[in-house]
C-alpha cells in the first residue's frame with residue numbers, strides 16, 4: 143500500500159484507483175471531490191502515466207496551482223510541472239496560441255476583457271447609428287455570449303428565423319448586424335473575447351480533424367472539477383477531446399450549480415450517464431470540512447429544492463456552534479457588527495485574519511463591509527472587485543504592451559493613442575476608425591500609411607500621429623531584442639508615465655505610481671520565474687497570464703487578511719469562519735430570481751454553496767434598512783433564513799437585558815456604546831406572505847421583541863461604561879490561562895474595546911481584548 147493513498151476513505155480511494163474509463167463523482171460539498179481529483183492524478187503518475195498526457199480543468203488557476211503543488215509533493219515538482227492543468231480558458235488559450243494561424247489569427251492574439259468588449263460594443267452601436275436606450279451594451283454583449291456558448295455563429299444566427307424573430311420581438315431587429323460587426327472587428331483586431339476562447343477551440347477541433355486527433359492522442363486522461371457549471375461549449379470540447387480514450391473523470395455537485403445565468407447547463411452532469419453508457423459512478427458521502435451543525439443546516443436548506451439528485455451527506459466532525467443569525471438596523475451597522483465580530487473572534491480565539499471570509503450576494507455590499515473593516519484596522523482583500531490589473535494606470539500601461547505585441551488590437555490602441563495626452567483628439571480618432579472600416583484595414587495600418595489614405599487631417603495633427611506610430615514601432619523593435627521587463631521599463635520611461643501620474647503628489651497619485659512600479663516588479667518576477675522553469679517568458683506570455691488571471695488569483699500577500707468576495711467566486715473554497723451578510727428579500731434571493739421556481743432554486747443552491755464554505759462557524763445577518771441604488775429602503779429578512787431547520791440556528795441579540803433600541807435612533811450610537819447583544823428591535827420581523835415553497839405549519843417565528851423602550855444617548859452611554867474594563871497598566875505582570883505569564887507592553891482603546899499588548903514568556907507578543915480574555919494581574 144502506498145502511503146499517499148492513506149489520506150483517503152474507502153470510496154474516495156476506490157475512485158482514485160479507478161484509472162481507466164469514464165467515471166463520475168457526484169457528491170455534496172466538502173466530501174473530498176477536489177481531493178480525489180488531486181490524488182487521482184498523483185496515482186496516475188505513480189502508475190507510469192506520462193504527465194504530459196493528463197488534462198485537468200479547474201474552476202480557478204489558483205485551484206490548479208494548489209493541486210499541482212500537492213501532486214508535486216507526491217511525485218516530484220518537475221513531473222507535476224508538465225501537467226496540463228488550469229481553467230478552461232487558460233488551457234484553451236494555450237492551445238489556440240499554437241494553432242492560431244489555422245483560424246486566421248496571429249499567435250500573439252489579444253484577449254479582450256470585459257472593459258474592452260464594452261468599449262468596442264459602444265463604438266459599434268454608435269457607428270451603426272443605433273439607439274443606445276434600445277440597444278443596451280451589456281444586454282447585447284450578454285446575448286452574443288449566449289450565442290457563442292451555444293456555438294451559434296453569425297451565419298448560423300442569420301439562418302435561424304426563430305432567433306431573429308426573438309430579437310425582433312425584443313426590439314432588437316439589428317442584432318444580426320451588430321453580432322456580425324462585433325465578430326468582424328474582433329477578428330480584424332486579432333482579438334478574442336472570453337467566449338471566443340471556447341468557441342474557437344470548438345471550431346478548431348471540428349474544422350481540423352488532424353488537430354483534434356493530435357490533442358485526443360495527447361490527452362489520454364481528462365479530468366474536470368465543478369462539472370455542474372460547464373456550459374455547452376465546454377461540454378463539447380471535453381467530449382471531443384476524451385472521445386478516443388474515454389478516460390474521462392468528472393466531479394461535481396448538482397446542488398452547487400450556480401452559473402446557469404452564464405450559460406452553465408446542469409444537464410451536462412445529469413446526462414453524463416447517457417453519453418457514456420459504461421460510466422462508473424462513485425458516491426462520496428462524508429463531509430470533512432464542516433461541523434455537523436453546518437452540514438445539517440445546509441442539508442435542511444437544500445432539501446427545499448425539488449430538482450436535485452438524491453444524495454446523502456454526513457460528517458463525523460464535532461457538532462460545533464449553531465449557525466448564528468444577527469439582525470441590525472442598517473447596512474452600516476451590519477458592517478460594523480461583522481467587523482467587530484471578526485475582531486473579537488480573532489482576539490479571543492487567537493485566529494489570524496485569513497481564517498475569515500465575508501461572502502455576499504452582490505459586489506455592492508462590499509462597501510459597508512470595507513468601511514467597517516478599515517475603521518477597525520482589519521486588513522482585507524477583495525477578490526473579483528476592481529483587481530490590480532483593472533486599475534486605470536495599470537490598464538493603460540498594459541495597453542501599450544498589448545499594442546506592441548499586436549498593433550491591430552484596436553481597443554488597446556484607442557486607449558493609448560492619446561495617453562499621456564499628445565494632442566490627438568476624439569475627432570481624429572473617429573476619422574481613423576472610419577478610414578479603417580472603409581479600407582478594411584486595422585487602425586494601426588491606417589496610421590502607418592497616412593499619405594495613401596484619403597482622410598482629412600491637419601498637418602500638425604498628422605505629425606503627432608506619425609510620431610505616435612514611430613514610437614510604437616520603436617518599441618516593437620526593442621521587443622525583438624529585449625525581454626519583457628526591459629520593454630515594459632522602457633515604455634514607462636519613454637512615455638513619461640510616472641511623471642504624468644505623479645501630478646500633484648496626492649496620496650492617490652502616489653498610489654498610482656506605486657501600482658506602476660508594482661506592475662514592473664510583477665513583470666520581473668514573471669520573467670525570472672519562467673526562466674527558472676524553462677518556460678516561455680515573452681511579453682506575449684506575460685500578457686496572457688494577466689488576461690486570464692481569474693478573480694481569485696490576486697497576488698498572495700504574506701500578511702493575513704480577511705477575504706471578501708461574492709458567493710459565486712467562493713465555490714470550492716473553505717474558511718474556518720464565514721459571514722454571509724445581506725440575508726434579505728430582494729437581495730438574497732435577488733429580486734430578479736423570485737419569479738420562477740428554477741431561478742429561486744438556483745438562488746437556494748447559491749446559499750447552500752455559501753454555508754458550506756464554513757468549517758467552524760457560519761454567521762448570517764440582515765439589516766432592516768439598507769442603501770440600495772442610492773436610496774434608503776426597508777428590508778425584510780430573507781425567506782432562506784426560515785428554511786434552515788431551527789434546530790441548527792441561534793439568534794444573536796438575545797433578550798437578556800431590558801435595553802431596547804428603536805430603529806430611529808442613530809445607528810452610529812451603537813458602534814461602541816452598547817454591547818450588541820443588549821440591543822433589541824422595535825420592529826417585529828415580518829415573516830408572512832412570501833415563501834410559496836414552504837409548508838405553512840413549519841414556520842418558526844423570529845423572536846418578538848418585548849418591553850420596548852426608546853433608548854436615549856445617555857442610557858446608551860451608561861451602558862457603554864457598564865462593563866468596566868480591567869485596570870491594567872504598562873509594566874503589569876499578568877497571567878493568561880492559555881499563554882501563561884507575561885508582561886503588559888501597551889494598553890489601548892476605550893470601553894469594551896480595550897486591548898492590551900502582552901509579551902508572554904516563551905510565546906511572544908499577543909494582543910488581548912480585555913473584555914474577553916481573563917488576565918490575572920500578578921504584581
Ligand SMILES: Nc1ncnc2c1ncn2[C@@H]1O[C@H](COP(=O)(O)OP(=O)(O)OP(=O)(O)O)[C@@H](O)[C@H]1O
Pocket residue numbers: 149150151154169170171172173174175176177178395398429430431713714715716754
Ligand atoms: N479522507 C479525508 N481525510 C481528511 N480530510 C479530507 C478527506 N477528504 C477530504 N478532506 C478535506 O475536506 C475538505 C473538503 O475537501 P474538498 O475541497 O476536496 O471537497 P469538495 O467535495 O471538492 O468540496 P466542494 O464541493 O466545496 O468543492 C478539504 O479540506 C480536504 O482536504
Ligand SMILES: [Mg+2]
Pocket residue numbers: 175176177367714
Ligand atoms: Mg471542490
